[in-house]
Amino acid sequence: MIYFSPRQVPELKQFTLTERAALVLQAQHLMPTPRRWLANMIKLVVLSALFVLLINVQGWxxxxxxxxxxxxxxxxxxxxxxxNLARPYIPQAVAAAKRQSDIVVNEAEHH
Structure with missing residues (x-):
């Protein structure tokens, strides 16, 4: 399935908008280098196409x-x-975030 919004990803439904954005960013950092390279090349192609379209427009x-x-x-x-490129790494990002929140809660209880 192709997801168009983090809100549609089942693992992210329980989180707020900012938490979903942070988890997707974390998942992007977990991607291996070739996959990140592919994502950056796709961005470059889209940006280049938008730039070419902008150049061909006449009149300010x-x-x-x-x-x-x-x-x-x-x-x-x-x-x-x-x-969608970061999707396979979202469960890892969610697990890391939950571990981090458990650590913070445990430290707060001990003080």
């Missing part, structure tokens, strides 16, 4: 509108790519 008004549309669509296009 349309260029500003195109730049605004590109800026808004960039995260919408890339979030599914990042999320």
């Amino acid at each position: 008004y349309w260029q500003v509108l195109t730049l605004l549309a590109a800026g808004l669509s960039y995260p919408l296009l890339l979030q599914p790519v990042n999320l």
Whole structure:
């Protein structure tokens, strides 16, 4: 299944928006180098295509509108790519976050 939002990932449903974002970022850091390289190359291709489209627009008004549309669509296009490439590493990120929160709770109880 292809996920378009972290909210759709079953392992992340229990977390808040900021926690989901942090867990996806953690999962991205857990990806092996070739997979991160692939993600970065996909981002580069999308960014290059948006740049080429922006260059071909005539008139400053349309260029500003195109730049605004590109800026808004960039995260919408890339979030599914990042999320689906990091998806296999989300359970590890969740487990690490739970271990970290258990450590913090245990330390707070001892003080």
